[in-house]
Amino acid sequence: MAAERAKADSQTETWNDPDAVPYIRIENVTKKFGDFVAVNNVSLDVYRGELFALLGGSGCGKTTLLRMLAGFEQPTTGKIYIDGVDMADIPPYERPTNMMFQSYALFPHMTVEQNVSFGLKQDRVPADEIKKRVGDILDMVQMRNFAHRKPHQLSGGQRQRVALARSLVKEPKLLLLDEPLGALDKKLREATQFEIMNIQDRLGITFMVVTHDQEEAMTLATRIGVMNHGQIVQVGTPKEIYEYPNTKFVADFIGSVNLFEGYIQEDEADHVLIASEEAGCPIYIDHGISAAPGAEVFVAIRPEKLELSKTSTGTGHNCTPGTVKGVAYMGNLSVYLVQLDSGKEVKISMSNQRRAAEHAIDWDDRVYVTWHANSPVALLS
Amino acid sequence: MSNRLSWFIILMLVVGFIFLYGPMVSVVIYSFNDNKLATLWGGFSTRWYPALLANDQMLRAAKHSLIIGVVSATFATTFGTIAGYVLARYRKFRGRTLFSGMVTAPLVMPEVITGLSLLLLFVAMKDLFGWPNRGLMTVILAHITFTLSYVTIVMQSRFTTLDISLEEAALDLGARPLKVFMVITLPIVAPAIISGWLLSFTISLDDLVITSYTNGPGSTTLPQVIFSAVRLGVNPSINALATIIIAVVAFGVVTSHILMTRAERRRQRDIQMALQSNK
Structure with missing residues (x-):
């Protein structure tokens, strides 16, 4: 779907x-x-x-x-x-326009049916058509059986469905x-x-x-x-x-993110190289961002785009050493808290494709945090 | 702490109830006094009740009081509801503070002053326009003036707690503002309107000071009759009248309480059912 x-x-x-x-x-x-x-x-x-x-x-x-x-x-x-x-x-x-209110704003002195038909009555829709349309919309939100109840006789979810029906019935x-x-x-x-x-x-x-x-x-x-x-x-x-x-702000507000402060060393059409003390290694991004060299940037990398391994990739960038400070097992994935050697803490989430017990990485292990060159996003503000 | 009431608490309860209801009980008991002197017990009798019905003056006064009460409560409720709505909903308009102060001023104004000022106003108006003659009309106007404040306070607080999005939802669904007020706002606040009406009716029914200032001959009210009768010495029929009033009021209070608790219990049960039916 x-x-x-x-x-x-x-x-x-x-x-x-x-x-x-x-x-x-x-x-x-x-x-x-x-x-x-x-x-x-x-x-x-x-x-x-x-x-x-x-x-x-x-x-x-x-x-x-x-x-x-x-x-x-x-x-x-x-x-x-x-x-x-x-x-x-x-x-x-x-x-x-019609609006569905946060408080639902169902009229407390009217039944579900009266609430839903209120808008149609204002438009002087014929009574038999009102009856049909109200019935249809109540069927859709599965509230037909509650048509004669008052709002205080409904649970929160039912009220919400009535409010939705009321705002939809006028199409x-x-x-x-x-x-x-x-x-x-x-x-x-x-x-x-x-x-x-x-x-x-x-x-x-x-x-x-x-x-x-x-x-x-x-x-x-x-x-x-x-x-x-x-x-x-x-x-x-x-x-x-x-x-x-x-x-x-957006990076931080939507989902969780690891932010590294740094400045631009090289900015070419096909790549950017960012020096970052916080990251503990140069950050290489595989596309240009057209910013002046030396400009201050923040690099955002999502936890699921970071990887953990026990061996260094040896490329000199996008790979930084640290120590595992915490592991949160969440069923479908595990979240690792790693303290980089720079002192910065980063979150890494990895899906548990294999059984958790078979995971090789545990508390206090020395690990390398790595990422792909197209994963980081450089933010100028 | 023990759940059993200590003798001290029970004692305080009894003393408190005696303090509150002792005078009323004595009025009821003495209304069945056979003696002509209201304060001396002379055996049981119900003769003061029929005597009351035969007392034309008393009946006429009761009729005047009822007319004044109903008419002034109705007008006060209408205007007070409008004033309360304006004060609750239109937070900013020129002269809002002045308006709010003036509406509620009669609450804190000594009745003697309100009565006197109304009397002076009516006399001046009579001189200038030849209207109004002092009588039922002036008393009703006076009662509207000061009961209006009570209704305004009640309605303002009701409108303030009314979720404004209910009215917005009705507007949003295509109802014009006046219709929204009549079909959504009024029915929801109806209980407050009824209690506002009852409040002003009771206050009007029992007012003596302002009525005395503004009333003319031929429209004496019940409190006026009782007050003048008491000045001549308490007549046992006054006790009978008081007993009837107590009975009526008690009946009203008890039935409304029963109705309200029953409605509340049903509401609670509905809420429980709703919670259980939808998990």
């Missing part, structure tokens, strides 16, 4: 198509609350049928941005267009989801993630998801926008964001 999806995405990378017209266009939007700048000069294009995730820590402005799309907040400066229409003077009840062109899976336990979360992806595939709705959970963003999104201090620091597919973060 995930593979199918990846394939579909690669065929329809609308964001790389220069002729594509963005469905949502956010232009230099700034939102201030008093002196506090919640969203700082954000520009972003999202295309039809995308599942775009805004990812960031709390207070980074992602929810404010979402609320501006829904119409609950007005930008202090800048413009928002949805489907080519300037949203400046359009109130929430006339926007082609909005743009669905906004604020931390949609925050309150769910891990299993239910995964099931719902696939459910959301299914719905998105089936209905072709454009989704905008706000989340602080990088795993959730990675699983769900076609593209991710990473936010920090009210600004979007990087926009890209999950793979781009993970493999080629453009700043230290």
Whole structure:
């Protein structure tokens, strides 16, 4: 399923198509609350049928941005267009958007059925059609049997499904989801993630998801926008964001990473050589980054891209000695904590293809940490 | 610590209850006093109850009090709900502090002052426009003025704790602001509105000072009648009246308590069921 999806995405990378017209266009939007700048000069294009995730820590402005799309907040400066229409003077009840709230915001005095049909009633949809559409959507989220319950008679997961149904039943062109899976336990979360992806595939709705959970963003999104201090620091597919973060912040925020400080010795078209005291050996990267020699850089290497061995590769770079300070066995993989001879501690994760007991590397062993020349990412900021 | 109540705690409990309810019990007992002198026991009798019903003055006063209570509570609840909504939701507008201060001022203003100022206002208005004549209308206006503050406080705190995303969700689903208020906000805060109404009704029913200032002849209220009767010496029929009022209030409080605990128990059971049905 995930593979199918990846394939579909690669065929329809609308964001790389220069002729594509963005469905949502956010232009230099700034939102201030008093002196506090919640969203700082954000520009972003999202295309039809995308599942775009805004990812960031709390207070980074992602929810404010979402609320501006829904119409609950007005930008202090800048413009928002949805489907080519300037949203400046359009109130929430006339926007082609529906939102699923973090608190679910189910109306406590109405039954599940009344909650879900509320939006259709506002549009004066005929009663028999309302009945049919509400029934269908409740079937889809498997809540038909609970149609006559009130929200307080439901568990967290059930409420979440009702909230999803309520925001979907009007078939909005743009669905906004604020931390949609925050309150769910891990299993239910995964099931719902696939459910959301299914719905998105089936209905072709454009989704905008706000989340602080990088795993959730990675699983769900076609593209991710990473936010920090009210600004979007990087926009890209999950793979781009993970493999080629453009700043230290993104590298650190998405997944775990080992960072080495260093400076550039050689920068040619086909390789870069970076001297790093922290790493304890020169770092060789097999592509150029076009930076001035002597410039300070941070080199990011993911734990799973590091390898451990008891013998040196002997190449003089990308291989540094250290001592194993800890081993965490996690079932499918083991995480090693190695203190390099420079004093720097690095994390290395290796998948447990063989039984753990057969692993040769243990506490206090002397080891060499090595990596492939295309694994490190050099970051200038 | 032992679970058994020590004699000291039991003693304090008994003393406390006597302190709270002793006077009321004595009123109830003396309402069945056969003696004309309300303070001297003269044997059991229920004759003061029929006498009460035959007392036209008393009945008329009760009717006035009820009319004033219902009308002023209704208006105070309407305006107080609106004021509370504005104060809770519109955090910034010109003159918000002044508005909030003025709405709640009657709470801290001595009743004597409020009554006097209203009297002066009504007299001046009568001179200028020939309206209003002192009577039911002026008392109702006065009662709205000061019960409004209580409703505003109750409603403001209710609206403050109301999750704003409920209203946003309704807007988002296509309902216009007025409709959102009528269909979502009002039904959810209905219990607070009812208790606000009951609160202002009770306060209006039992007010004497402001009523005395603003009332005219021919619309005497129950507290006024009782107060003037007591000045002439306590009549046992007043005890009978007090007993009826105590009975009505006790009935109301007990039934609403029973209804509320029953609803709460059902809610708890539903929550339990919901948790068990979905693992």
